[in-house]
Amino acid sequence: MTDSNDAIAVRFDAVRLDRGGRTILSGIDLAVPRGSVTAVLGPSGSGKSTLLAALTGELVPAAGRVEVFGQAVPQRQRALLELRKSIGVLLQGNGLLTDLTAAENVALPLRAHTRLPREVIDRLVEMKLHAVGLRSAADLYPRELSGGMARRVALARAIALDPPLMVYDEPLTGLDPIASGVIMNLVSELNDRLGLTSIIVTHHVHETLPICDHAVVIANGGIVFSGTPGQLQASADPLVGQFLRGEPDGPIAFDSARRTEAA
Numbered sequence: 001m002t003d004s005n006d007a008i009a010v011r012f013d014a015v016r017l018d019r020g021g022r023t024i025l026s027g028i029d030l031a032v033p034r035g036s037v038t039a040v041l042g043p044s045g046s047g048k049s050t051l052l053a054a055l056t057g058e059l060v061p062a063a064g065r066v067e068v069f070g071q072a073v074p075q076r077q078r079a080l081l082e083l084r085k086s087i088g089v090l091l092q093g094n095g096l097l098t099d100l101t102a103a104e105n106v107a108l109p110l111r112a113h114t115r116l117p118r119e120v121i122d123r124l125v126e127m128k129l130h131a132v133g134l135r136s137a138a139d140l141y142p143r144e145l146s147g148g149m150a151r152r153v154a155l156a157r158a159i160a161l162d163p164p165l166m167v168y169d170e171p172l173t174g175l176d177p178i179a180s181g182v183i184m185n186l187v188s189e190l191n192d193r194l195g196l197t198s199i200i201v202t203h204h205v206h207e208t209l210p211i212c213d214h215a216v217v218i219a220n221g222g223i224v225f226s227g228t229p230g231q232l233q234a235s236a237d238p239l240v241g242q243f244l245r246g247e248p249d250g251p252i253a254f255d256s257a258r259r260t261e262a263a
């Protein structure tokens with residue numbers, strides 16, 4: 001592994017992703033530096049979740065190569081499970097089990113993937129809940145938590161195994177502006193404090209950009225912008241402008257995947 005590879009946490013090299021016999025994304029080149037926070041932005045249906053699926057090995061590229069920490073995403077189940085332990089994923093729905101308390105939910109990955117004794121797991125769970133500011137909610141059930149608190153418990157569970165890479169799929173869905181601000185601050189703080197690399201897939205541009213080092217916009221079947229948040233805001237590209245302003249009419253097709261298919 002070379003030094004330059006060491007500095008890159010995730011690399012997409014000429015990747016094409018197909019789903020249901022259709023090309024969703026093609027010509028994807030992306031390098032996510034270690035330690036950075038990267039936003040993957042794009043309109044609904046543009047292929048953001050598809051990109052994540054390639055990163056976690058759920059979807060095998062039709063062409064090109066995806067690497068995580070210098071290694072190609074494996075296809076063999078065992079190697080894939082090993083890779084997934086190094087990727088913490090916060091999904092759109094929190095995925096909390098309703099008949100378990102917050103603490104029991106956070107303990108799940110530790111019980112499943114380690115042989116640590118009970119008291120060590122309890123201590124780790126306490127630390128993870130503390131990291132998201134919810135130590136006092138340990139014994140509450142998901143139905144007793146607000147939407148923002150539930151998202152934070154899910155975040156504590158996602159970092160339970162200390163993954164070096166965090167992936168957030170629409171972390172702000174269903175949250176009010178205050179809870180959204182809390183989550184974004186946490187994402188940024190955890191990234192810096194724990195030395196993580198974070199990728200945030202979202203269409204919440206204005207809430208996400210302030211904590212990002214890098215932004216990528218996908219539309220019309222590929223990457224249409226890659227740069228800093230400042231460069232994104234200053235971009236004169238009509239496609240980027242349409243997306244930032246959320247306009248229905250413009251160079252981004254209403255159903256961008258359909259346009260790819262027709263192309």
Ligand SMILES: Nc1ncnc2c1ncn2[C@@H]1O[C@H](COP(=O)(O)OP(=O)(O)OP(=O)(O)O)[C@@H](O)[C@H]1O
Nearest residue numbers: 019020024042043044045046047048049050051257
């Ligand atoms: N399993 C699948 N089989 C076939 N097509 C799929 C599948 N999953 C997604 N697609 C299609 O791929 C395209 C991209 O979907 P994807 O979910 O990646 O977009 P997205 O940008 O994450 O959207 P959203 O912001 O609404 O979640 C869409 O046209 C969708 O219909």
